[in-house]
Amino acid sequence: MDEAGLIQSACKGDLDSFNRLVLAYQDIVYNQAYRVLGDGPAADDAAQEAFIAAYQNLRSFRGGSFRAWLLRIVTNTCYDELRRRKRRPSVPLEPLDDAGDEIESPHWIADPGELPEDQAARAELGLAIQRCLQELPSEFRTVVALVDVQGLDYGEVAQVIGKPLGTVKSRLARARVRLRDCLQGFWELLPSAYRLDHEAQ
């Protein structure tokens, strides 16, 4: 995919070119929105809004990393949503299973390739991490999601959040320390094989 060519065509109003970019980046954008907001439907809305905003403001893209530019837009969209939530707090409605119990996070379970035990372990771990992530201040959460979940380097993260490299390093270290403290209670809950597997890395 010639990214620069697609961007150029999209700038001239070619929606098909832009849609090819959307398909290439939609998972990354959705992931970031989910990690920052911690809520599937809200992340879905934020991702859609971010792509619309990206299309409308494509002319303001001045080169560099398109991924970082998109992540910056979706991060700002998430911050807007978080601010809106602060102004108007609401209780989300969780989907119910057949027995009428709440399904806290159906996205964690919806992975058809895994065994039930692995799914359960993964779901547990995922829930624990997501809960700990939600306890972080949003600016720490954004940085740790960008580095450890999305795999961006420090320079790109600095570009996304619009802060110097030193701020990225300090926020990341503090976020990791807080997550370490938060996850202390969950280490024992994790399947031993899973722990050993990762400790071996």
Next chain:
Amino acid sequence: MRVTDRDLEILSNYLDGQLDNRDRARLETRLQKDPDLREAHEQLNRTRLVLRSLPKMRAPRNYTLSPRTVPARTALPRSYPVLRLVTALASFLLIFTLLGDYLVFRPGEMVSRTAEQALEAPAAVMEAPLMATQALSEMQALEAPAAAETESPPPSDMLEMAPEAPREGSEDLEQAKQIPSIQGEARASVTVEEPTSSRLFDQGAYLRVVEVSLAAIAILAGVLAVYQRRRLRLLYPPK
């Protein structure tokens, strides 16, 4: 040894390979010697690995855009930000000019100053003609009997007095001759005062021109910016 926040930040950077060779070597030496630091390193590393093990979630749907769903390009003309900037700058300068104008040419002070100058200058001018007319009337009064004398010869006692009369009259005449020079001095003093007031007037007038120009620019640019925005809303009404 106690692990500080700075140590934790260095450890975090170390895990991501962000330390230079010297710092990395120093940290590795410390890690070999300090069990607390080693423990902190292990815990941070485990946290980092767990975070990195999180599954990459797939978007629940495609976010591709269609011409129907995408709002029309609502980009404002390129001149819009320039007009906004011009409006803001002109308004800002206008406020400063008005403030400066008020501080330098305070209405009360200006009126009293000009009134004082206006009163002082004409007073000097007014006094001089008054003195001149008085002297002239005296002169005429003195010249009148002299004229009468030429028609009918005066009595002898009057004749004795006669030579003195023109003498007094000539003194007054000299005084009267001096009057225009006093008037001239008064005029000179007025012309000395004039440049200050005229300079103030010039500066005031100049400021008024600047103020009116700035106000006109601000209004014009502002109206144009509002017009551009309104026009865009009419073409592409918000959903």
